[in-house]
Amino acid sequence: MIFHQALRRELSYTTGGVFLVLVTIMVTTLVIRILGFAANGAVNPEDAVVLIALATLGYLAVLLTVSLFVATLIVLVRWYKDSEMIVWFASGLSITNLIRPxxxxxxxxxIIIALLALFIWPWANRESTLISQRFQQRDDVSMVSAGQFKESAKAERVFFIEELDIDKGEVKNIFVADSKNGKLSVAVSSTGYIQNSEGGEKSIVLKKxxxxxxxPTQPDFRILEFEEYSTKIRSKETLAPAPRDREKTIHELMNEPNPAFINPSRAELLWRIGLPLMALGLVLIAIPLAYVNPRLGNYTAMLYAVLIYLIYSNLLNLTQNFVSQGKISVFVGIWPIHVLAFLIAFALIRNRINPSLKWWRRQLPSVFSSK
Structure with a gap:
């Protein structure tokens, strides 16, 4: 049908445009945020692009949900404003005929939103955490470069090595500055070597x-000469911490062995399942919400849309918190919000079918409302 094809075509173009705008805003925000972390030493500047891409992938489900809702509103509002909906209704069609296309x-x-929320969201979060932890737990020798001052991961030590031979484990002209408990210690040596110990520990040994x-201006200042001085540059390997709820797969959430984490895992599962259901509810609400009087031509519906989305998403997050705290069961919390959204969509559609009747009579079957 011509109307159906025109509607789907406009929805495709508008959804794509809204999605690109939202992605641009998201990427711009992430660039500022992650570059700030890189400047503070929390993440590796070389990993900034990867972290931005992973964060964007993680939020694609939310961006698609908003894009679908806003695009449906924009297209239908324009159709009302340009009197195209009058042609639709004059052809013998009603607002219910909009639901199918x-x-x-x-x-x-x-379906894509569901896949992104169930699988891409945890994967992207887990990869971002691993990249950040790998940088924070890095050993100091991995940062040492010949002829450059390098700061340790915890900003407690500064290294300078003029010559470095990693294969032979030899270093020359070493400068090491330590700052612990408010006391500064500087060690210098012309030669040294890298020492590997049992358990994965690694040290630089300065000689003579x-x-x-x-x-220098304080009475406790001391100058010591040494034959050998060892400074640790890597402790034993640190195991990666257990994944957070947002990083767990569906299988891990459903089979959480620790009773203390069962409710948070179920709450995370509720949010992931609720996202595609929210997208469906918002689309159904957008169909009757887009009504605009062609003579007025205002965009009040967009204001209502923002309020509806904020209320819907906040209620979903609130329910997630209640389930996480054990106040309600996941089976109780998963359906009321979405059922309420579907009922609101049904009431609004019935309201638009016959606006001449009082609002409460529009919700009755036609047999009763005609009397």
Missing amino acids: VLQFATPLI GRRYEGE
């Missing part, structure tokens, strides 16, 4: 050098 367009996107402790 809109859902035909929205269903593939809702000097060590300066304290401030």
Whole structure:
């Protein structure tokens, strides 16, 4: 049908445009945020692009949900404003005939939203955490470069090595500055070597050098000469912490062995399942919400849309918190919000079918409302 094809075509173009705008805003925000982390030493600047891409992938489900809702509103509002809906209704069609073509367009996107929320979201979060932890737990020798000052992972030590031979484990002209408990210690030596110990520990051993402790102007300042001085540059390997709820797979959430984490895992599962259901509910609400009087031509519906989305998403997050705290069961919390959204969509559609009747009579079957 011509109307159906035109509707799906406009929905495709508008959804794509809204999605690109939202992605641009998201990427811009992430660039500022992650570059700030890189400047503070929390993440590796070389990993910034990867972290931005992973964060964007993680939020694609939310962006698609908003894009689908806003695009449906924009297209239908324009159709009302340009009197195209009058042609639709004059052809013997009603607002209920819009549901099928809109859902035909929205269903593939809702499936994509479900896949993104169930699988891509935890994977992207887990990869981002691993990259950040790998940088924070890195050993100091991995940062040492010949002829450059390098700061340790915890900002407690500064290295300078003029010459470095990693294969032979030899270093020359070493400068090491330590700052612990408010005391400064500087060690210098012309030669040294890298020492590997049992358990994965690694140290730099300075040979025949000097060590300066304290401030030169203070009475406790000391100059010590040593034959060998060892400074640890890597402790035993640190195991990666257990994944957070947002990083767990569906299988891990459903088979959580620790009783203390069962409710948070179920709450995370509720949010992931609720996202595609929210997308469906918002699309159904957008169909009657888009009504605009062609003579007025205002966009009040967009204001209502923002309020509805904020209320819907906040209620979903609130329910997730209640389930996480054990106040309600996941089986109780998963359906009321979405059922309420579907009922609101049904009431609004019935309201638009016959606006001449009082609102409460529009919700009755036609047999009763005609009397």
